[in-house]
Amino acid sequence: MWCAYFLNYSDRQAVFAMFPTLKSDLGLSDTQLGLTGSIFLWVYALGCPIAGQIADRFCKRRLVVLSLVIWSVVTVATGFASSAFMLLALRAAMGVGESLFMPAAIALTANAHAPAQRSRAIAALTTAQIAGTVAGGWFGGWMAQQGRWREAFFVLGAVGVLYAVPYFLFLDRVREDAQSGTTVKGTGLAAAALMKVPTFLMLCVVFPAFVFGLWLIYGWLPNFLHEKFGINLADAAFNATAFLQGATLIGLLSGGVLADWLFHRTKAARFWLLTASLLLCAPCLHAIGSSATLPATRLAAAGFGLFSGFFMGNIFPAAFEIVPVHTRASAVGILNLFGAAVSGFAPLLGGMWKHSFGIDRLFTATAVVYLIAAGVVVVGLKLSFRQDYERVH
Numbered sequence: 001m002w003c004a005y006f007l008n009y010s011d012r013q014a015v016f017a018m019f020p021t022l023k024s025d026l027g028l029s030d031t032q033l034g035l036t037g038s039i040f041l042w043v044y045a046l047g048c049p050i051a052g053q054i055a056d057r058f059c060k061r062r063l064v065v066l067s068l069v070i071w072s073v074v075t076v077a078t079g080f081a082s083s084a085f086m087l088l089a090l091r092a093a094m095g096v097g098e099s100l101f102m103p104a105a106i107a108l109t110a111n112a113h114a115p116a117q118r119s120r121a122i123a124a125l126t127t128a129q130i131a132g133t134v135a136g137g138w139f140g141g142w143m144a145q146q147g148r149w150r151e152a153f154f155v156l157g158a159v160g161v162l163y164a165v166p167y168f169l170f171l172d173r174v175r176e177d178a179q180s181g182t183t184v185k186g187t188g189l190a191a192a193a194l195m196k197v198p199t200f201l202m203l204c205v206v207f208p209a210f211v212f213g214l215w216l217i218y219g220w221l222p223n224f225l226h227e228k229f230g231i232n233l234a235d236a237a238f239n240a241t242a243f244l245q246g247a248t249l250i251g252l253l254s255g256g257v258l259a260d261w262l263f264h265r266t267k268a269a270r271f272w273l274l275t276a277s278l279l280l281c282a283p284c285l286h287a288i289g290s291s292a293t294l295p296a297t298r299l300a301a302a303g304f305g306l307f308s309g310f311f312m313g314n315i316f317p318a319a320f321e322i323v324p325v326h327t328r329a330s331a332v333g334i335l336n337l338f339g340a341a342v343s344g345f346a347p348l349l350g351g352m353w354k355h356s357f358g359i360d361r362l363f364t365a366t367a368v369v370y371l372i373a374a375g376v377v378v379v380g381l382k383l384s385f386r387q388d389y390e391r392v393h
Contacts, residue, residue: 001105002128004068004167007160008101009132011075012040012094014140014152016347017237019223021144022087032084034351037219040091041344045337047099049191052333055104056190056326061171063104065164071097072160079153102336106316107329112174116260118320119270123256123313130245130252137222141237190330199322199388200331202380203315207335208342209373210278210311213285213366216359217244217304219347221288224359229294239298247302251309259314267389270318271381277311278374282367289363322388 015022019033028036055063074093081087106122113121136156143152194200221244226236255273262269284307287300316332323331350359 001064001109001125003163004064004101005105005125005128006132006135007068007156007163008071008098009129010136010139011071011156011160012098013133013136013218014156015078015091016219017137017141017222017233017240018144018149018152020226020233021147021149025149026081026084026087028084028087030351030354031348032088032351034219034348035088036091037215037347038344039088040095041215041340041347043092043095044099045340045344047096048103048333048336048340049330050333051100052103052107052330053190054100055107055329055333060104060108060329061174064101064108065168065171067097067100067104068160068167069164070100072157072164073097074157075153075160076157079150079157099333099336103329103333106332108174110317110320110328111325115321116263118317119259119263119314120253120256122317123252123309126252126312127249129312130249133218134241134245137237137241138234141222141234145232145234190327191334193327194323194331194334197322197388197391198384199380200319202376202384203319204335204338206274206278206373206376207315207339209369210281210308210315211339211343212346213281213363213370214308215343216346216350216362216366217285217288217301220350220354220359221301224289225294225297229297231294239294240301243298244301244305247305248309248312249305251306252313253309255310256313258310259317267321268381268385270314270321271377271385273310273314274318275374275377275381277307277309277314278370278377280307281311282370282374285367285370286364289360322385322392324392 015036022028022036023030023033051063051067071094074090074097078087078090078094081090105125109121109125110118139156140149140152143149217240221240222233222236225231225239226233229236231239255277259270259273262272266272281304284300284304288297288304291297291300315335319331319335320328350362353359353362
């Protein structure tokens with residue numbers, strides 16, 4: 001599961017490190033560069049709740065393998081892009097392929113572990129997102145620097161197609177609901193049941209705010225560093241990912257252990273860690289855009305990565321505390337719908353407002369939204385968490 005998730009993020013992230021090369025080779029504008037992220041996220045957002053409903057009713061194991069094959073083939077095809085329209089169409093197709101993966105993969109992992117181990121399990125799986133972002137960003141930037149950006153997509157896609165074979169053979173032997181206590185599949189629209197859970201609706205508001213900041217960094221930090229500090233593409237991609245994602249790895253694993261430890265003391269532990277994450281990420285996000293030196297920017301990125309790991313490793317385990325077992329994949333899909341739909345504006349606004357409002361000010365404005373989101377979580381905990389938790393358990 002980790003290797004597939006690693007390829008998922010490597011393939012989607014490589015393009016962001018290639019922005020200057022794509023701009024010159026394909027004649028893309030800054031707005032079109034931003035759309036490479038936005039188009040992907042918007043299609044991904046629409047596909048996730050549908051994929052979640054499919055995963056709750058049919059075979060999750062087959063679905064994740066099918067997803068791997070589809071997005072890998074699309075990655076190979078991206079290497080043949082000859083125009084802005086073709087590139088954007090392929091990014092949309094990648095959104096379809098990758099949307100099939102996340103809801104089923106997270107639900108499979110959650111169902112294989114008891115509640116007191118769930119944050120650690122999902123955090124460990126999510127480290128693949130970090131490694132994939134670093135590897136995809138560095139590899140894409142390095143290949144673009146050599147003038148071989150097309151070959152980068154060929155290699156990444158080919159690895160995914162080859163990995164689908166052992167991936168399928170392994171999952172074919174695995175039970176889907178080892179620890180969930182039920183093998184019941186959903187018979188109706190899971191979204192209808194989820195919309196009746198107030199605490200889940202609160203997460204649907206908070207998650208997009210968090211992911212917007214994440215995708216603003218993913219989409220524009222390499223180019224921001226390249227232009228602000230005058231470093232080459234490969235170095236910009238490395239600085240934009242290594243410090244951020246290295247710290248995120250630590251935050252994910254420590255946040256998972258901390259959440260599972262606190263779970264024995266309060267069932268709301270994962271929600272309190274979401275609040276802490278948002279409060280601590282906000283000043284770091286501001287500092288990423290406003291720091292005057294590269295070392296200070298690295299430190300701010302590392303701080304954001306560390307505290308964002310608390311959120312990333314606990315958002316889905318938190319949701320699983322308050323939604324019915326047979327709706328878990330749909331819960332992931334709906335959260336991703338809201339998250340990706342809103343965060344899809346992050347790379348687009350970065351491109352549109354780059355020379356007017358400025359990327360640095362956009363970072364600061366997003367930091368303010370993080371503080372507001374933290375308050376929303378606290379209100380949700382006080383008003384509805386206990387009732388929603390007791391209803392499920």
